[in-house]
Structure formats: structure tokens, C-alpha cells
Ligand code: NAD
């Protein structure tokens with residue numbers, strides 16, 4: 386079996402669902418179920434013996450040692466993290482604890498477990514760390530996209546904590562010979578995306594008749610990848626990546642935020658028009674910029690394509706249409722995740738009257 390951490394979050398749950406749709410190899414899913422973890426994402430696996438869920442933290446050394454000894458996974462895929470930049474600005478502590486201390490504890494536990502394996506199992510074992518393009522910092526308008534050798538220049542507490550985790554993973558390979566792989570991916574979107582992030586937030590607010598908040602001038606650029614394409618890239622790197630290597634994952638879809646929001650409004654105008662016949666674009670509102678806001682990210686994914694033959698299956702246009710349809714078809718999922726503590730977050734970030 387494989388051990389997946391953070392498998393109840395946005396990307397992790399998509400990964401677990403895709404994995405079990407394509408293989409009978411069981412998944413041990415360790416997730417702390419923070420505000421971002423949601424077992425409803427995995428409801429279709431109820432009663433499926435191939436999915437074993439454990440509620441717990443990657444920072445819990447005793448739990449990790451017990452799980453590894455008991456289940457003997459042949460690989461670990463580490464998604465578990467605090468992932469939202471704005472939250473890291475309001476309160477970095479959780480990001481340090483999970484993304485740095487948690488990754489360190491996980492590496493320590495895996496190092497001890499790896500030492501107990503027989504030669505043939507050690508040969509096959511992999512630790513895949515899921516990271517982000519944000520560790521490379523912000524690109525100038527015409528600068529080439531981030532390659533794997535771009536220097537690290539993280540600008541937010543979130544990206545700094547992910548950068549630290551990447552460095553620890555690298556060090557465990559060089560110092561202890563742990564068979565690691567690291568993927569640094571651009572912005573994902575798709576089903577089960579928590580509506581604190583731009584794309585699901587805009588879909589949710591549009592349908593609720595609320596403002597669509599654009600930070601600053603809306604000309605910041607992100608490189609968007611449909612989440613299922615990220616999952617296929619991780620499977621490919623896990624299967625064939627060279628040990629100790631880093632692989633950048635991206636969709637070659639650089640878009641300014643305002644263009645993304647216009648695309649969403651146009652899709653919603655077509656698929657679920659406003660009752661008054663106006664475009665959802667009339668709900669766009671400019672709000673204060675994110676402190677330290679990175680201007681542009683772009684991923685050069687040629688290494689992954691040339692070495693491992695991976696390419697995204699979705700274009701921005703097909704992926705966005707699928708995503709809007711998914712949110713329109715799952716109003717109950719959205720209603721469930723936008724109750725309770727979600728309202729507290731929206732009140733803190735955008736003003737109490739917007740919650
Ligand atoms: P998410 O916030 O939706 O999910 C994170 C999951 O980790 C949640 O289920 C949460 O409960 C769990 N978790 C948090 N702390 C934990 C702990 N201490 N122990 C165990 N589980 C814990 O995040 P996501 O968007 O799915 O991102 C997953 C990973 O991919 C992260 O490492 C993130 O840095 C990386 N990543 C995300 C994106 C993106 O666009 N979302 C892009 C590139 C890389």
C-alpha cells in the first residue's frame with residue numbers, strides 16, 4: 386500500500402480518488418482534518434476496503450512510527466500542509482508547525498522505517514513531497530518561466546514554510562540516502578477546491594449574489610493546472626522519477642486574475658444566468674491588495690515532459706468548464722463547507738458584512 390498524508394484536502398482527495406480508480410493498491414490516508422480537510426470528498430469510497438483513513442497529524446511521531454510499522458507502505462506521498470497564503474499572513478504559526486515541523490517529523494519517522502526494510506523493499510521505496518511553485522518567488526513580466534534550478538526566493542510565510550520543507554526533503558536524500566522525489570506545481574483548480582481560494586470563492590460568491598473580490602489591480606499572473614493533471618503528474622513521478630530529483634508541474638496556462646474571473650463570469654452567464662439578465666461581471670469589486678503579493682508565477686514543465694512523458698490532459702478552457710459544472714452540480718458540498726468556521730474566515734479577511 387501507499388501512505389498518503391493530507392488526503393482529505395483538495396488535491397489529496399482528488400489524488401486518492403484517482404489512484405483507487407486506476408489501481409487496486411490500497412491507500413492509507415493520514416489527515417488531521419483541519420478546516421481544509423473534508424471526509425465528504427471521499428464519500429464515494431465508503432465501505433471500500435482499499436481506503437484506510439486515520440485521523441491524525443504528520444507531526445505526531447508516535448502515531449507515524451506505529452502506522453509505518455503496521456502497514457508497511459512501499460511509498461509515502463506528502464500532501465499534508467497549511468496551504469492558504471492569506472491565512473499565513475494573518476497567522477504563520479500553524480504553517481511553521483505543519484509545513485516545517487510536521488514534514489521534519491514525517492521525514493524522521495520514514496527514515497527510521499526505511500532502515501528496517503529489506504534490500505528489495507528499500508530499492509522500491511519512495512518518499513514523494515508535494516510542493517509549490519511559490520518557493521521560487523515572483524517573476525518579472527517577460528522573465529522565463531521557473532525551471533527546477535531557479536533559485537528559491539519565497540515571499541510569504543506560506544511559501545517560506547514550503548521552501549523549508551523542500552530543503553529538509555533534499556537534505557534527507559543527501560545526508561541519509563532517503564529515496565525522495567519533489568514536485569513543485571503551479572496553481573490547481575477543480576472539484577473539492579475549498580472556497581477560500583480564488584476560483585471556488587468567485588463561483589460561490591457569484592451564485593450567492595456577493596461581491597467578487599479582486600486584490601489590487603487584478604493583473605497578477607498565475608499558471609493554472611486542472612487538479613486531475615497534477616494527480617497524473619504525481620503518479621508519473623512516483624512511478625518513474627529519478628531519485629533526489631525535482632520536477633516542476635504546470636499547465637502552460639498563464640492568466641491574469643481578472644481574466645480568470647471574467648472567464649468564470651462568462652461560464653456562469655451561460656450555464657446558470659442571473660435572474661435579472663445581467664452578467665456576473667457586474668459583481669466584480671476591487672479590494673485591498675494582499676501584502677507582499679507575488680506578481681507572476683509561471684512553470685517550465687519541460688523536464689517532466691521530456692524525461693517522463695507527462696503532459697496535461699485539460700486546457701484552461703476545458704478544465705474551467707468542468708470546474709464550474711462541478712460546483713453547479715454540488716451545491717450541498719459547497720453549503721456544507723461554507724458554514725461555521727468558514728464564515729469566521731470570510732468575516733476576518735473581507736469584512737464582517739461579507740460573511
Ligand atoms: P488543502 O489545504 O486543501 O489540504 C491540506 C490537507 O492537509 C487537509 O486535508 C488538512 O486537513 C491536512 N492537514 C493539515 N495539517 C495536517 C497535519 N499536521 N497532519 C495531517 N494532515 C494535515 O491543500 P491543497 O490545496 O490540497 O494542497 C495540498 C498540497 O499541495 C500542499 O502541500 C500544498 O502546498 C501543495 N500545492 C498546492 C497547490 C494548490 O494550488 N492548491 C499547488 C501546488 C502545491
Ligand code: DAU
Pocket residue numbers: 468469470471516517518519570571572573581582583584586598599600601603605606607642675682
Ligand atoms: O502557486 C501554487 C499555489 O497556489 C499553492 O501553493 C497554494 O497552496 C494555493 O493556495 C495557490 O496560491 P495563490 O495565492 O496563488 O492562490 P489563491 O487562490 O489564494 O489566489 C490566486 C490569485 O488570486 C492570487 O494572485 C491572489 C488573488 N485573489 C485571491 C483571493 C482569495 C484575489 O484577487 N481575490 C481573492 O479573494
